[in-house]
Amino acid sequence: MKDGVSRTGLRITTILVSMVVGVVAVILCCCIILFLNRYRSAMVQSARTSTAQAVSQVSNTVGSYLQGMNQAMSMVEWSLLESDEDRDRMLTAFLIFRPDVVAVTGYSHSGELMDCWCLDREPRENIYRNLSFDLERARSTGSSYMTAPHVESIFEGYYPWVVTMTAPLEQGNSMAWVSLDLSFSSISSYINNVSIGQRGYCFLMDGEGGIVYHPQQQLLYAGLKTENSAALAALEDGSYADDTVIYAVTSVPDSDWRVVGVSYVDELVNRNVSDMIRLTILLGAAVLLAALLTSWLLSRLLAQPLRALAEAMGSFERDADHFTYRPVGGTREVQELSGSFRHMVLRIQQLMSTVREEEINLRKTELKALQAQINPHFLYNTLDSIAWMCEQGRNADAVKMVHALARLFRISISKGHELIPISKEIQHAESYLQIQKYRYKNQFTYEFDVDPACLDYYCNKITLQPIIENAINHGLDLLVEEGRITVQVRQDGEDIVFTVRDNGVGMSRELIESILEQGPKDRTGIGIRNVNDRLQIYFGKQYGLHITSEPDVGTCVEIRMPKIQEGEYEDK
């Protein structure tokens, strides 16, 4: 993030969820399509089967009805052989028991109506046309036959629709043919009650496709509905399905009648299929949802700890010092990663503190080495000055110099402590200034302005001396008029600020930078840079030196360090 690497990879969640859901969706789609295909064909098959079953039932019933009628016909034939009285009684009884027989009629060889038996009704005297008997057909058929539906036309004011069953009588009878006019009451009860689905139905047709009985016969007669029975008549027995309708055709046994069952694909198949489609889509959606949820949860399970780990690494990256490791839970792999990360963190932090300690130690060693280096040079000059004072008989001055020198060295050593009270540091600086003042033959004056409250705080030893040395060497040495050095110590909030100000020639920006950069090679000894480094190593980057200089006006060096009580930082 920090180094601006663009992250193009996808998240685990995205990948996992889309993969799982995608695979599940594809599988589901295949399954649903396959299943619905099979289901539809099974439904069509079952619709055909149920239609065929309904039709075969109807054909059996109609068959047995016709068989019953044939038996009735035999009985009628047999009764015609009886005497007139017996015959009338038997036929009347027959008509009572078979209410669907409208009339029994007998015909002569020339086709004339000879006798008619009907409950409560007598035929017309002049029959305009008798639809129940067709002489030509009776002659040409030679055996019993059924007519197409027609209106009973031999009565006055009574015109029911009937089919007529005509049978030839045996020789020796006065009549040649006998006919039974059958109303549709029985047949309708067989056929009307058949339901195939809600709208499916059966109808009865003859061999040529003429409708014998249809549950909606009047609709057909009124021209409101048509039935393509001629085409169906050409078909073999069996079931036939097209896009919208399923037909089942079965012949009625011992008859040329055929039963046709009509059922609707839309109702029997499509409705079920669309129900099933709805159900499977719902189910599919539920499965998809479940897949979505599980994969999402799973990816969360995987990704969440990884993300937590990544965040921990990020915060470690930003601030390694103050990072505290917290274990990240999750799967074992993540825990292993987290464990490794912990090892790494600890190791890096350890290394960092080691490096820091080593650096401090290096500075200390450096300081000590430099102290050891400057002392002889400074000592030689100072002792030279003292000797010269003694030669001149300025014993009092010589004594002062020797005292100052002694104090300087004592404070420099300070029993090996790095931190000393500020009062001691002031004495150290003052001793140094005293000595230098003698050496420079009072070319400058100096002044201390110290806040007494600061005196008990501690500071690094030999902090002021290098600054003062620099002020004398670079600022006052070249000055013609009298130089002046002011050392000020002030509190500034939680900090203590030392200020060393001179009225020397000042320093250029380049010189300031080179002073701060100067290594310990400089022969002047402990460089300003060393002071700055020590302060920053001890107290942090916000502390240290701040130099401001103006040519021909002077230089001001500000040293900032925290207030330190005795004992603090000593262990560093």
Add this chain to the structure above:
Amino acid sequence: MRINRVSALLAALLFTLLLGGCSSSGEYSRQHTVALVAKSTQTEFWLSVFAGAEAAAAEYNMKLSIIGPETEEDYETQNLMVAQAVEDGAEAIVFSAIDYENNASAIDQAAKAGVKIVAIDSGVASQMVCTYIGTDNYAAGEMAAQAALDRVEGKLKVGVVNYDISSANGQQRQQGALDVLEESGRAEIVSVINTLADAEPARDDTVEMLNLFPEINVLLAFNEPTSVGAAQAVEELGLSDTVFLVGFDSNVETVDGLQEGSVDALIVQNPYAMGYLGVESAYRLLTGQDAGMERVVDTSTQTVDRDNLFTMDSQKVLFAFNSG
């Protein structure tokens, strides 16, 4: 933040699924209520209309109530029945007007109440009628006149037995017949009577007319009861051979008359289709399937005389199929 977004998405998905499930399962068609207000509930013609209406109601799963006044002149009762039907919650009314003018306001009011109006058999002077289903009455009248012209030679002295003068269909039939007769140039309208649509008064009025104008050799009767009455009159006066009677519609008596000679031709309408199509149209209007519905639907009309009386086609139109 992220989790919230995902869970919101999931919730939305679930919601739409549930919604889809509900809307698909909550679709049940309500049973519609239809009232058929007829001119009469007695004649075979109307019974056949009712049979057709009931067949359609059964087929389309509708609640059908059938009402009609005692006599075919009582338009006031019809108006009350229309109002009552609206009050009883009929959503559509299949209506045959006794009085072209005087039934109009009742129908307008019903239509204003949101009821769909289907006219059958006889029209009404209302703009609110969605469709008319019935015989082309003018053409039927022409057929009746043509039947007489085709079968009677020489001069035609025509007597017309019509019913209520305010009934639209009767007047249209009469107009069609008179126009054809006039055009033929060999017909003379001797008398036109408007009798009650009931066999007995029709018979009496016809007898009176025949007695008054013995020269009449062609009688035209324009609906079922007047045809029955006219047939009875012809039979009663023994004029079967001399008077050529053209009747309307199928009745057992007129069919008998056709065989015996008192009736010579029948113009047979298709009442079953009127009833069936009337209710079917009501269903289509109520279920919004009325796009492309025709304003006028002509049900078939057929001429039956003695020669074609028992052909299959004539049987089909003359005799109602009754499986019971």
